[in-house]
Amino acid sequence: MKSTNLPNAPIKQIFHYQSTSVEIRLWVRCHGSWFSFLSLYQTLYRCVLEDLYEFPTLEKDLKEFQKLLRRRHTVDDCPPNQKSKQMYQQLSLKENCLQLRGPQTETREVICCVYVSTDSYLSVHTHPSLEAHELLRIVALKMDKAEEDMVLAVVSHTGERRVLQPSDCVYSESLTPQGKLVACRRDLTEILPPLTDSAELSRRPVRLLGINTWDVAAALTHLDWSLFKSIHEQELVYYTLSRVPGSGHTAALSVLLQRCNEVQQWVMSEVLMCVSLNKRVQLLKKFIKIAAHCKAQRNLNSAFAIIMGLNTAAVSRLNQTWEKCPGKFKKLFSELELITDPSLNHKAYREAFKRMKPPKIPFMPLLLKDITFIHEGNKTFHDNLVNFEKLHMIADTVRMIRHCQSDQPGNEVIGVDSVEVRASVNYLHIIDNQQTLFELSHKLEPRA
Numbered sequence: 001m002k003s004t005n006l007p008n009a010p011i012k013q014i015f016h017y018q019s020t021s022v023e024i025r026l027w028v029r030c031h032g033s034w035f036s037f038l039s040l041y042q043t044l045y046r047c048v049l050e051d052l053y054e055f056p057t058l059e060k061d062l063k064e065f066q067k068l069l070r071r072r073h074t075v076d077d078c079p080p081n082q083k084s085k086q087m088y089q090q091l092s093l094k095e096n097c098l099q100l101r102g103p104q105t106e107t108r109e110v111i112c113c114v115y116v117s118t119d120s121y122l123s124v125h126t127h128p129s130l131e132a133h134e135l136l137r138i139v140a141l142k143m144d145k146a147e148e149d150m151v152l153a154v155v156s157h158t159g160e161r162r163v164l165q166p167s168d169c170v171y172s173e174s175l176t177p178q179g180k181l182v183a184c185r186r187d188l189t190e191i192l193p194p195l196t197d198s199a200e201l202s203r204r205p206v207r208l209l210g211i212n213t214w215d216v217a218a219a220l221t222h223l224d225w226s227l228f229k230s231i232h233e234q235e236l237v238y239y240t241l242s243r244v245p246g247s248g249h250t251a252a253l254s255v256l257l258q259r260c261n262e263v264q265q266w267v268m269s270e271v272l273m274c275v276s277l278n279k280r281v282q283l284l285k286k287f288i289k290i291a292a293h294c295k296a297q298r299n300l301n302s303a304f305a306i307i308m309g310l311n312t313a314a315v316s317r318l319n320q321t322w323e324k325c326p327g328k329f330k331k332l333f334s335e336l337e338l339i340t341d342p343s344l345n346h347k348a349y350r351e352a353f354k355r356m357k358p359p360k361i362p363f364m365p366l367l368l369k370d371i372t373f374i375h376e377g378n379k380t381f382h383d384n385l386v387n388f389e390k391l392h393m394i395a396d397t398v399r400m401i402r403h404c405q406s407d408q409p410g411n412e413v414i415g416v417d418s419v420e421v422r423a424s425v426n427y428l429h430i431i432d433n434q435q436t437l438f439e440l441s442h443k444l445e446p447r448a
Contacts, residue, residue, distance in 0.1 A: 108127075108128065108230070108251060108252070109125065109126070109127065109226065109227060109230075109255060110125075110126060110127065110128050110171050110255065111123055111124070111125055111126075111255055111258055111259065111262070112124045112126055112130060112135065112170060112171050112181070113180070113181065114135060114139060114152070114170075114181045114182065114183050115155075115180055115181065115182045115183070115190075116139065116143055116182075116183050116190070116191055116192050116429070117190050117191075117192035117193065117194060117195060118190060118194050119194055119195055119196070119431055119432070119433040119436040120192070120195055120269070120429060120430060120431045120432065120433075120436075121429075121430055121432060122138075122139055122142060122143070122183070122427055122428070122429055122430075123262050123266075123427070123428040123429075123430055124138055124426065124427050125223060125259070125425075125426045125427075126171070126426075128169075128171045129169060129171075130169065130170050130171055131166065131167055131168065131169060131170065132152045132164040132165065132166050132167070132168045132169075132170050133166035133167070135152060135170050135183075136150055136151075136152060136166075136183065138427055139183045139191075141423070142423065142427045142429065143183075143191060143192070143429075144205075145191055149185060149186060150183055150184065150185060150186070150191060151163050151164070151183075151184060151185075151186055151188075152164040152168075152170060152181065152182070152183055152184075153181075153182050153184055153188060154179050154180070154181060154182075155179045155180055155181075155182050156179040157179055161182070161184075161188050163188075194436070195273065195431060195436055195440065196436055196439045196440060196443070201273055201275050202275045204273060204274075204275075206270075206274055206279050206282075206283065207420070207424065208270060208283065208286060208424060209279065209282050209283065209286065210420075211420060211421055211424055212415070212416065212421075213286055213289040213290050213293060214293050214415055215415035215416045215418075215421045216286075216290050216293075216415075216421065216424055216425060217290045217293030217294045217296075217297060217299075217302075217415070218293075218297065218413050218414065218415025219415060219417075219421050219422060219424070219425040220263070220290070220294060220299065220302045220425050221294060221297045221299040221302065221361070221409065221413050222409070222413070223259075223425055223426065224256070224259065224299055224301055224302055224361050225299075225359070225361060225409055227252060227255055227256040227259060228256060228301070228361050228404075228405070229405055230252040231252045231253050231256065231401060232252070232401075233398045233399065233401050233402060234249070235249065235250045235251075235252060235253040236253065236367070236368065236371055236397075236398050236401065237371075237394070237398060238250050239253055239254075239368060240368060240371045240372050240375055241375060253364070256301070256364055257364055257365065257368075260301055260302075260304070260305050260363075260364060260365065261305075262428055262430055263302055263305035263306065263309070263428070264305040264306070264308050264309040264312075265309070265428075265430045265431065265432065266309070266428040266429070266430050267287055267305070267306050267309025267310060267315075268309050268312055268314060268315055268431070268437060269428075269429060269430050269431040269437075270283060270287075270429075271283055271284065271287075271310075271315050271318075271321075272314060272315065272431070272437055272440040272441055272444065273429075273431070273440065275444070277320060277321065277324070278324075280318070280321050280444070281321055281324045281325055284310070284321060284322070284325050284329070285325065285326070285329050287306055287309070287310060288310070288329050288332055288333045288336070289329075289332075290306060291303050291306040291307050291310075291333075291336050292332060292336060294306065295336065295339070297409075297413045298356045298357075298359065298360035298361065299360075299361045300339070300349070300352075300353060300360070300361060300362060300363050301361045301362065301363050301364055302361075303336070303339070304339070304340060304363040307333075307336050307337060307339075307340050308340065310333070311337070311340070312437075313438075314434075314437045314438050314440075314441040315441070317441060317445070318441065318444060318445050319445065320445050321444075321445070339352050346366060349363065349366070357407075358403055358404050358405070358406045358407045359404065359405065359406070359407045359408060359409050360404050361404065362400070362404060367397070367400070367401075370397050371394055371397050371398065374390065374393045374394050374397065375390075375394065378390040378393070
């Protein structure tokens with residue numbers, strides 16, 4: 001039975017559908033109100049009360065209902081405009097009655113994108129209170145430019161530039177609709193010309209080649225874990241079911257998804273901005289080893305991103321580069337590619353991930369895809385009755401987050417924590433223009 005008309009159902013059927021906190025919240029989303037849920041609980045309470053003498057074992061459940069209903073009376077004493085908020089806070093507790101986890105505005109992590117040319121930007125993983133002078137210092141160090149020669153400006157869609165003062169907060173959710181953040185010279189021109197026309201690429205140092213691959217992988221894993229551990233199960237439900245995307249309920253999840261996309265773009269950008277063939281081969285070897293280390297550290301989110309970055313058309317077409325790559329690295333890369341194989345509903349990935357013990361970081365886009373398929377492939381109602389089987393399936397998928405977060409990374413994910421290593425993963429130079437990527441690829445290795 002997929003659903004039941006709860007008010008008229010036998011008590012055994014009712015308790016067959018007792019829900020965990022995740023499933024309860026899904027039921028509430030279907031009905032659209034926390035107070036509809038309370039009405040259901042009152043009905044259940046009356047049923048339990050009537051059957052208590054016939055089934056004495058229900059006494060424990062009766063006490064639980066009484067506790068919840070007492071909370072309801074407390075909420076009823078609140079002003080009308082506060083009831084919804086109070087009820088949300090009470091019913092959003094985890095199953096172990098802990099407070100709902102969520103990143104606070106003061107401590108949450110953000111990704112700030114500052115453009116350094118018309119076709120590339122610097123992705124800076126930072127805190128929301130970052131000021132303009134701090135960001136300029138980061139850009140100057142990463143791009144080998146003089147800090148005193150640069151300013152930060154917000155460029156509107158019409159091309160108008162507004163220079164930020166050194167003490168201005170650069171991260172603002174209001175900047176996006178206004179325009180983009182740009183690091184430029186004091187005469188308001190870009191600090192780098194378009195990369196396809198730039199002779200500076202030949203002089204660009206490849207800093208990643210001088211850093212140990214395990215240390216880079218460990219830094220990626222620690223950064224991903226700091227984002228992943230702050231994700232609450234509810235965020236996956238909001239992200240999939242919410243009719244108002246970007247409503248603020250999915251902040252941590254959105255940052256981790258953005259990070260996954262940027263790691264993939266970073267891999268492509270680093271390879272295609274490397275003019276020297278020998279150094280480019282070394283970079284391929286570096287990224288293959290970093291992906292293998294990420295997998296060993298149970299960080300499949302970054303492992304997936306690196307493998308997909310190397311598999312993009314602009315990089316995979318570099319035949320001369322791949323031919324010079326040693327056979328053992330090609331073999332290792334082929335083995336890593338297996339976990340990205342989508343055949344049989346990503347069977348290889350699912351089996352590999354299932355064998356891993358927590359803590360572990362899943363490939364988040366695939367997890368969201370699973371929830372979306374469950375949601376869109378199953379009706380929420382059957383004959384005006386709630387399809388609890390669908391809610392159970394979504395809840396089971398969402399609970400995997402809790403399982404993955406059930407432990408902390410141990411000594412097996414320890415790397416050298418240096419300024420150079422942190423900068424290599426916290427500040428990523430990314431080309432976000434597909435045409436630029438392909439032009440660079442064809443300049444490196446023209447078609448025969």
